[in-house]
Amino acid sequence: MTSLISLLNRWRLMATGGHQPPKAPANQLIRFGILGAANIAPLAIITPAAQHPEVTITAVAARDRAKAEKFAKKHKIPIVLNSYQELIESDQVDAVYIPLPNGLHLEWALECLKKGKHVLLEKPSVGNEEEARRLFGGEEVKAAAEKGVVMLEAFHYRFQPAWALFLSLLDRTNIVDVNVNIILPQLFPDNDIRFDYNLAGGAMMDLTYTNSVVRAIYGTEPEECTSCEVQTMKPPLDERCDHTFSTTWRFPGGATATTMGTHRGSWIEHLKTNLPVTVTHRAVVIETNEEKGEETLRKRKVTMRNFMMAMIWHRIDIEDEFVVRKKEGGEEVRRWTVKESRKGYTWEEANIGVDRKCETYWLTYKYQLDAFVDRIKGREGTGAWVDGEDSIGQMRMIDMAYRKSGLPTRVSKTS
Structure with a gap:
């Protein structure tokens, strides 16, 4: 209650x-x-x-x-x-x-x-x-x-405490896969500017959060868009504009990502999935018992739900699978799983070392505005920012996906 x-x-x-x-x-x-x-x-x-x-x-x-x-x-x-x-x-x-x-x-x-x-x-x-x-x-x-x-x-979304907490739970060097889904119901009519190619529209443009999230998690750029399937608007609407996409990526070291977005989902799908981001890590040795000749491995999966508007509601689920095995031969001795849920509506609740006052009801946009003002005033912020190279990399990733899909890349009206 x-x-x-x-x-x-x-x-x-x-x-x-x-x-x-x-x-x-x-x-x-x-x-x-x-x-x-x-x-x-x-x-x-x-x-x-x-x-x-x-x-x-x-x-x-x-x-x-x-x-x-x-x-x-x-x-x-x-x-x-x-x-x-x-x-x-x-x-x-x-x-x-x-x-x-x-x-x-x-x-x-x-x-x-x-x-x-x-x-x-x-x-x-x-x-x-x-x-x-x-x-x-x-x-x-x-x-x-x-x-x-x-x-x-x-x-x-990058400026809110919950996102910072989520990132703190990841081990970037051992991530092997990222999955991001944005399923939205039909909130916008077919003739909305989001689906106008002449205004650089398309779902991969509007729901570009998917690419931003993957890049923020890996901290690097994809090597290849390995697949991109799209569903486009139907005549007499602009067939150059997608309303749904599903894309796979290869990152350095063989890591992968899947991004999916749609403006034509159902409310049931939207509410059921809650905009999940799931990060899977490889199994790594976290402890060694030389006396018994055993080692303990941990394989972590972290899922954040409602990453875009976490102040409304969110949940971060951490699932750690532990395996004790013999160092020689790799025979499994025992296995168990530990599950935990976290949340971070304020910096205090996130508890990641950011000492700034805030309110539980602040919009993600308020945190963003704080960072913008801090930068203008020359003050130290929380560390969250989107610099020019990040924005260039973001558009490069979108271009890669459109080329793979067979659709043309977007162009501004003044180009």
């Missing part, structure tokens, strides 16, 4: 925004502008900004001014500007959140950098690897970085 009450209270605080601290003096605030009146903006930046003492939302611009005005009124944003360019050039804006369709990211992120604005860029960052190299390795970003301008691709 106590756990249920705690869960319901956390959900209530998430829904209402929880505690909103007083704001810092005006000259210490980071003033955000939002490009587009996107549905994700309240979750990704507006609520987290309200919970952050050093952040305020000052402006919004959309292609449809009436839509922007309605959005601004609803979310109490004081300034509505006539165009994206006007917002980027505004002296009332220090940082820009870009939740536009994928195919528009490159153009407007570059414009922000040219104008010296910090950029919080929704994933996927751009349309393909070549564009990522232009954005994250080009002269614009180098010049902006020299002036202290910060840009971050918004893989929000």
